[in-house]
Amino acid sequence: MNRSEKRGELHAALWLGLSIAGSIAFAAAYVLGGSTQAQGVALALACFGIAGALVTWSRELLPHGQVVDEQHPLRAPEAERADAVSRLLSGEAEIVGRRTWLVRLGWSAVGFLGLAALFPARSLGPSPQGQIGTSSWKSGLRLVREDGSLVRAELLEVGSVVTAFPEGLVGPDHAMNMANDAIMLVRVQQDALHLPDARRDWAPRGFIAYSKVCTHAGCPVALYRQGPQQLMCPCHQSTFDVLDGGSVVFGPAARSLPQLPLQIDADGTVRASGTMSGFVGPDAWETSSG
Amino acid sequence: MIRRLVLALDDRLGAVPFLRHALRKAFPDHWSFMLGEVALYCFLFILASGTYLTFFFHPSAHHVVYDGTSVPSLHGRTMSDAYASVLRISFETRAGLLIRQAHHWCALVFAAAIIVHMSRVFFTGAFRKPRDLNWTVGLTLLLLVMGDGFTGYSLPDDQLSGAGLRIADSIALAIPVVGSWVAYLFFGGGFPSPEITNRLYAIHILFIPLALGALIALHLAILWRQKHTQFPGRGKREDNVTGSPLWPTYTVKSLALMAATFGGLLLLGGLVEINPVWLYGPYDPWTIASPAQPDWYVGWLDGALRVAPPWAMHLFGHTISALLWPGIVLPLFFFGALYAWPWVERFVTRDRAYHELLQLPWQNPLRTSFGVAALTFAGMLLLAGSDDIQARLWHVSVQQLAWFYRVGVLVFPPVAAAIAWRICVELQSRHAYEEDHPARVVLKRGGEGGFEEEPVPTP
Numbered sequence: 142m143n144r145s146e147k148r149g150e151l152h153a154a155l156w157l158g159l160s161i162a163g164s165i166a167f168a169a170a171y172v173l174g175g176s177t178q179a180q181g182v183a184l185a186l187a188c189f190g191i192a193g194a195l196v197t198w199s200r201e202l203l204p205h206g207q208v209v210d211e212q213h214p215l216r217a218p219e220a221e222r223a224d225a226v227s228r229l230l231s232g233e234a235e236i237v238g239r240r241t242w243l244v245r246l247g248w249s250a251v252g253f254l255g256l257a258a259l260f261p262a263r264s265l266g267p268s269p270q271g272q273i274g275t276s277s278w279k280s281g282l283r284l285v286r287e288d289g290s291l292v293r294a295e296l297l298e299v300g301s302v303v304t305a306f307p308e309g310l311v312g313p314d315h316a317m318n319m320a321n322d323a324i325m326l327v328r329v330q331q332d333a334l335h336l337p338d339a340r341r342d343w344a345p346r347g348f349i350a351y352s353k354v355c356t357h358a359g360c361p362v363a364l365y366r367q368g369p370q371q372l373m374c375p376c377h378q379s380t381f382d383v384l385d386g387g388s389v390v391f392g393p394a395a396r397s398l399p400q401l402p403l404q405i406d407a408d409g410t411v412r413a414s415g416t417m418s419g420f421v422g423p424d425a426w427e428t429s430s431g
Numbered sequence: 432m433i434r435r436l437v438l439a440l441d442d443r444l445g446a447v448p449f450l451r452h453a454l455r456k457a458f459p460d461h462w463s464f465m466l467g468e469v470a471l472y473c474f475l476f477i478l479a480s481g482t483y484l485t486f487f488f489h490p491s492a493h494h495v496v497y498d499g500t501s502v503p504s505l506h507g508r509t510m511s512d513a514y515a516s517v518l519r520i521s522f523e524t525r526a527g528l529l530i531r532q533a534h535h536w537c538a539l540v541f542a543a544a545i546i547v548h549m550s551r552v553f554f555t556g557a558f559r560k561p562r563d564l565n566w567t568v569g570l571t572l573l574l575l576v577m578g579d580g581f582t583g584y585s586l587p588d589d590q591l592s593g594a595g596l597r598i599a600d601s602i603a604l605a606i607p608v609v610g611s612w613v614a615y616l617f618f619g620g621g622f623p624s625p626e627i628t629n630r631l632y633a634i635h636i637l638f639i640p641l642a643l644g645a646l647i648a649l650h651l652a653i654l655w656r657q658k659h660t661q662f663p664g665r666g667k668r669e670d671n672v673t674g675s676p677l678w679p680t681y682t683v684k685s686l687a688l689m690a691a692t693f694g695g696l697l698l699l700g701g702l703v704e705i706n707p708v709w710l711y712g713p714y715d716p717w718t719i720a721s722p723a724q725p726d727w728y729v730g731w732l733d734g735a736l737r738v739a740p741p742w743a744m745h746l747f748g749h750t751i752s753a754l755l756w757p758g759i760v761l762p763l764f765f766f767g768a769l770y771a772w773p774w775v776e777r778f779v780t781r782d783r784a785y786h787e788l789l790q791l792p793w794q795n796p797l798r799t800s801f802g803v804a805a806l807t808f809a810g811m812l813l814l815a816g817s818d819d820i821q822a823r824l825w826h827v828s829v830q831q832l833a834w835f836y837r838v839g840v841l842v843f844p845p846v847a848a849a850i851a852w853r854i855c856v857e858l859q860s861r862h863a864y865e866e867d868h869p870a871r872v873v874l875k876r877g878g879e880g881g882f883e884e885e886p887v888p889t890p
Contacts (some may be wrong), residue, residue: 177528181701184529188694195687203680210457210672212658212787215561266619266626269611273604273621287717304717313494313509317621320716353717358601358736358754359622360594361719375721376594377737378819378829391830393736395743395753423601424743424752425611 149201153194160190273427274420276321276352278401282307284326284350284411287319294348294409297328302365304353307413321421323353324401325362325372326411327383333370336386340418343402348411350401351387354422355379357394372398396424457674458681459661463555465688466548472692473541474647480534481583481636487524489516490586490632492625499523502709510588510713513628517587517708533700538580540696542728545573553772553802555789557660559782563773565653568646570769575643577728582635584726587706588628593714595725597622598736602759605752623716662789669787722819731809734816735761738837765809772801793862796855804848811840 163186170179216222237244284292284305289312292305305326310318331347343349351372355362360376370383371390379392387398399419404412420428441447458464491512497505499515501522520527549569552558558566581599585592600622603614619626658672667673675681699705711720725733739757743750768775776798777783792799814821815836822829871887 171525174525177526177532178701180526180529181533181697181699185694185698185701188690188697192687192690192694195683195690199680199683199687203683205680206676207673208455208457208676209666210658212670212672214785215657262616265616266624267615269615269621272615273611287715316623316625316716320623321621323717357741358598360597360723361717363717363719364721375719375723375819376598377733378833380830389741392833393739393741393753393757395741423604423754424750425604425614426606426608426749426751427611428750428752429748 146202149197152201153197156190156193156197158190160187160194163187163190269427273425274422276417276421277307277310277318278322278324278413278417279307280413280415282413284308284324284403284413285311287311292326292411294346294405294411297326297348299328299330299347300367302327304363305350305411321354323361324350325353325365326350326403327365327370327372329370329383334384340386340400340402343400343414345403345405348403348405349383350403350413351381351383351398352401352417352421355394356396356398356420357392357423359423362398396420396428454676454678456655456677457659457672458677459659459672459674461662463551464659465685466544466551468685468688469692470541470544470548471647471651472689473537473544473696474643475689476693476696477534477537477541478640480530480537481640483530484520484534485636487516487520487527488586488632489513490629492588492628505709505712508713511628513586513588514708514713517589521709529697529700531700532703532705533696535583535705536699536703537696538576538583539705539727540692540699542573542576542580545569545576546728549573550802550806554792554799555660555662556786556795556798557789558773559786560773560777561657561785562653562660563777565650565657566773567770568650568653570766572643572646572650574766575639575646579635579639579643580726581729582631582639584706584729585631586628586635587708588714589706589708590711590714590718590720591706591723591725592708593623593716594719594723595729596627597716598733601752602754605754605758607749607751607755610752623714658787660787660789662791667788669785672787722817722823724817724820727813730816731812732758732762732816734812734814734818734836737818738812738815738833738840740837765805768805772798793855793858796852796859799855800848800852803851804844807847808840808844811836811843815840 163183166183167180167187169175170183217225285308286292286303286305289308291308292303297303303326305324306319306322310322327349329344329347329349331344334344334347334349336344351362353361353363355374355376357374357377357379360374362372362374362379362381364373364375365371365383366373366380371380372383372387373380374392374394377393379394380390381387381394381398382390387400389395389397397419399417399421401413401417402415404414406412437447437450441450489512493512494509495512495515497508497510497515497518499518499522500506502518505518517531520531522528552562552566552569581595585596585599600614600618603617604610606613615621617630618624619630659674661667661672661674675684712718724730735757736754739753739761741753742756743753745751779797815833818832818836819829821827822832872884873887875883875885877883
């Protein structure tokens with residue numbers, strides 16, 4: 142055994158020793174409840190040790206001879222190719238013959254079977270008809286927070302915002318409603334608002350509510366920028382104007398946020414005074430109005 | 432032992448001719464040929480780590496109240512069983528967090544290894560006939576890995592996974608005519624349907640891994656049959672392959688790479704926190720974290736959604752969503768172009784021959800420019816997908832950044848392609864010059880006493 146081979150063996154042995162140490166360290170870390178970091182480093186060492194030993198093996202202990210493979214042509218000789226094709230075609234001719242009408246009927250049968258097999262796919266979900274873009278908001282429903290507590294007008298300062306839902310439709314059993322019903326209730330200076338005439342009394346005392354579901358890709362429009370009075374979606378940065386009926390200021394959204402008309406009772410309870418002004422959530426084929 | 436096994440197998444299967452051929456099969460030694468192997472070993476690792484995780488994960492939207500003590504901020508909170516089981520894996524299962532994090536890291540490295548491997552195959556022309564077939568198999572593998580990554584990312588039912596699914600649901604809704612049916616049938620109803628976690632789970636651990644396994648087997652079988660390509664060089668011809676023999680040299684090397692890949696993934700999983708779902712909290716559809724980022728291989732699509740113009744169209748009382756363009760049309764075109772490229776190149780160059788020798792990128796300016804443009808395009812979209820983080824880092828407004836990327840996505844790819852073309856052409860002419868003017872000469876004294884230059888043939 143020559144010197145370099147001996148050195149190679151020593152290197153490989155060191156690597157393998159490191160690997161065994163890593164495995165033992167991992168077992169110890171597991172049994173003693175060591176940290177994830179310790180477990181990871183130990184197990185990684187166990188792997189790297191084996192990798193190092195194998196690299197040493199191939200570099201220092203194995204011959205470096207090269208082999209040459211012939212790259213034979215993949216395609217068969219012309220005669221064989223022609224023969225294979227003609228066998229396929231003659232077999233097909235035997236099946237079909239003059240019975241083309243029967244073959245057509247056979248393909249139709251397969252097609253019908255395929256169509257029949259599609260029917261169970263219908264069980265995968267309910268019909269979306271009349272469901273897309275709707276919310277539970279109706280005139281008279283009171284606004285509550287996520288925990289079901291009533292939203293009270295006097296507790297909301299100008300420049301503050303709260304996420305609200307229709308009363309009775311919150312909690313774990315109503316997750317699907319809450320996803321589409323969520324609104325951002327913002328309080329702004331009433332004289333700063335410039336809503337269209339038709340919406341003049343939708344924001345009493347500067348309380349104004351918009352759907353929290355972005356009209357772009359459905360993320361929550363959760364960021365309220367108090368200075369420019371904008372609502373912004375953190376997913377794709379669609380930005381909507383609070384003062385101007387929820388119109389798009391920036392970003393990939395193509396449609397304004399739907400607005401919810403509000404009224405405030407004498408005792409400060411906030412209610413919806415109508416339904417959402419438009420289609421809630423991202424655009425679909427069914428979306429009709431802008 | 433080995434002797435008896437080989438003889439027994441040969442008795443029953445006639446395995447010896449194959450074995451004799453297989454053991455001395457040539458595997459080229461160039462490092463870039465190892466990239467695909469990293470992806471292969473990622474598949475093994477992700478299968479093993481994922482199998483372990485299935486023993487603990489509950490794919491259920493059923494509500495539970497968290498009574499664990501590991502995350503005080505979530506104590507007493509109602510959450511899905513899926514999310515609670517991920518918390519248990521992370522905090523109450525020994526080595527659970529290590530394996531969960533290594534599994535997630537593996538998904539990221541897997542996708543990266545495939546993309547780098549495909550870049551190697553692309554820029555050296557390894558996809559040319561007869562390997563155009565395996566190019567399409569490999570591209571399909573990339574799509575499957577992206578799909579498995581996204582479904583896995585969506586399973587823990589945390590804040591970010593829920594937001595990702597919400598966006599996926601919106602993209603499904605954007606399909607003209609049948610979009611809402613597609614969304615309702617896939618999700619099992621409106622968003623967020625309690626059915627979805629279970630369905631994603633079946634896709635994530637059964638259908639896609641099965642398809643991956645089958646296609647990887649096909650990928651390797653085709654590779655085995657067609658043999659490797661090789662870079663041109665001394666003794667390397669169109670009708671041979673030079674390299675280390677599979678046994679023992681290449682086997683030892685490749686096993687070393689496998690152990691190193693596993694070690695790297697475990698090191699990442701142990702040391703680098705990834706997807707800390709306990710910080711995001713369980714998914715409530717009306718809340719969201721900011722900044723919100725997907726995994727990197729989805730980032731370019733998220734970037735496309737961010738910079739796309741709001742082009743919704745209204746036709747006869749119906750709407751074509753603005754999401755259709757970045758969410759559906761763009762990825763279809765992008766991957767369609769990648770699938771078609773071997774045939775596009777064949778059509779353009781009228782080169783229908785077999786190719787066993789690789790090209791260097793400068794030898795084919797058209798291909799290299801196209802590849803550079805595609806990578807620049809996807810890279811710009813990927814950057815655009817994190818514009819909110821960049822806005823914080825660089826103290827610019829996210830609107831300015833969005834405009835930068837809107838313009839950049841269109842301008843930079845052709846510019847990069849033009850630069851790549853120029854560099855290729857320069858390199859071509861330099862190589863042509865060097866071939867005409869060999870640098871190494873010997874001076875020879877002739878019989879009359881004069882000197883003459885004589886070129887030394889370059890190897």
